[in-house]
Amino acid sequence: MKTVYGPVPSWRLRRSLGIDVIAREKTCSFDCVYCQLGRTKNKTSKLQEFISVKRLEKDLSEVINKVKVDYITFSGMGEPTLASNLGQAIDVIRGLGNIPIAILTNSSLFSRKEVKKNLSKLDFIVAKLDVPNERLLREINRPVEGITFDRILDGIKTVRKEFNEKFALQIMFIDKNKGYASDLANLAREIRPDEVQIDTPLRYSPIKPLNSGEIRKIKSEFEGLNVITVYEAERPKVEVLDVDEYLRRRPEPWKK
């Protein structure tokens, strides 16, 4: 499996070249009910080195001059902050050019010192917060033991306060949490992100997405915040370098 995939036409990051620091069977601290990658068999909060930065440097230098992208983004086969060498990976990418570097993260490890240090090197953090309480965290995100709602919220607030670059809060709305938009909006007002990204699983997922009317209603609860939604945002056109690597991270079974 390659460590670089895409570019991805992203409604949040425009043309985004994906970096996968896991690059193996899905490994995550969550097991979200809507995850497009299926159930999490390797559920962990242990930081590990999954790929070497040498391998990443080789994979990235092969494609970096062939693509025009707006962001290089850590995402892929699980939670990227689980990679103990994330900071070194960011340094390697910086050494190869001036493209801004982003991360899509589930925020579950933000209270860890080494994770905060790695995150501080980025240009854009997109942090997930789908729920306003512990009960819904267990129902929707199904975290590994030891991860609690209070620790996640605390971690998000601390990282947000210490981070000087762009910070977005991403919220995936499904049937189970659509009645909690007002609570989540209040939390967002406390966190004060630069942007709130309201999502619903429009891509392949075991869970049915909310319709555009439901998302519009949810958006209205976030008045006063800078909000983008998956239904309204434009997606750029991109040419994918390797279709198999792309589909592994963004499955579209009907294309197989």
Ligand code: SF4
């Ligand atoms: S955090 Fe992301 S990768 Fe992990 S289970 Fe949830 S949706 Fe899937």
